[in-house]
Amino acid sequence: MRLVAATHNAGKAREIHALLDGHYTVVTATEVNLPEPAETxxxxxxxxxxxxxxxxxFCGEVCLADDSGLSVTALDGAPGIFSARWGGPQRDFNVAMDKIETRLEELGAHDRTAWFTSALAVAWPDGPCVVVEGRVDGVVTFPRRGDRGFGYDPIFIPDGHTLTFGEMKPALKDSLSHRTRAFEMLKAALID
Ligand code: ITT
Known part of the structure; x- marks a missing residue:
């Protein structure tokens, strides 16, 4: 079955392919010329x-979307749903990660706990929409470490590990990430 991965984020698209290839024919947003809606x-x-x-x-097919981000406890959950926007128009996540470090320093905050969230929604044209939310807890660390993954991966260490997501092999990140947890819930929700 075809499934349109409704994301313009190459890092997410790569992870969605790794999780779904073999089960679905995953079509990317660019292949169907999908415009980006305002996230209101x-x-x-x-x-x-x-x-x-x-x-x-827009495309009259079953579509899967992911909305995700990093939330820092000492910043009252920021950047949260604004994670992409903290990267500015250029989506420069080095700037966004520096901003988190600066804000924590300015606050004199010692609490480094944080979590990633991934909400996954599957919508049918003129039909239902199923949504689930996965989360992984951990801490943020500075300076940035690792050049794997994408977005905020170089500053996030999941609980029980010493490597950042940016240092982990993709398979290790995929075995414990917020996105994988959401996929497991989605599978359960779609089968029930
Ligand atoms: P789409 O809306 O087209 O899917 P986007 O990048 O705008 O792409 P979001 O609005 O959901 O997506 O923004 C989420 C941001 O949070 C994303 O740009 C990353 O910087 C960050 N993020 C999400 N999941 C992440 C992950 O697994 N590792 C690192 N950063 C992640």
């Missing part, structure tokens, strides 16, 4: 549903 909702779940429904209405 106030939660990960809301934005994932918005993106999945927008994509399904």
């Amino acid at each position: 909702e106030t939660t990960f779940v809301g934005n994932a549903m918005l993106k999945a429904r927008h994509a399904a209405a």
Whole structure:
């Protein structure tokens, strides 16, 4: 079955392929010329549903969207749903990671706990939309470490590990990530 991965983020698309290839024919947003909607909702779940429904209405196919981000406890959950926007128009995540470090220093905050969230929504054209949310807890660390992965991976160490997501082999990140946890929930929700 064809499934349109409604994301313009190459890092996410790579992980979605790794998780779904062999089960679905994954088609990327660029292959169907999918425009990017404004993310106007106030939660990960809301934005994932918005993106999945927008994509399904646009291309008339079953679409999967991911809304995700990094939340830092001492920053009251920021950048959270604004994770992409903290990278600025150029989506420069070195700038965004520096901003997190600077804000923590300015606050004199010692609490480094943080978590990644991934909300995954599957929408059928003119049909239902199923949504789930996965999370992985850990800490942020500075300076940045590792050049694997994408986005905020170089500053996030998941609980029980010493490597950042940016230092881990993709298979290790995929075995424990927020996105994988959301996929497991999605599979359960779609089978039930
Ligand atoms: P789409 O909306 O087209 O999917 P986007 O990059 O704009 O792409 P989001 O609005 O969901 O997606 O923004 C999420 C941001 O959070 C993303 O740009 C990354 O910087 C970051 N992020 C999400 N998942 C991540 C992961 O697994 N590792 C590192 N950073 C991640």
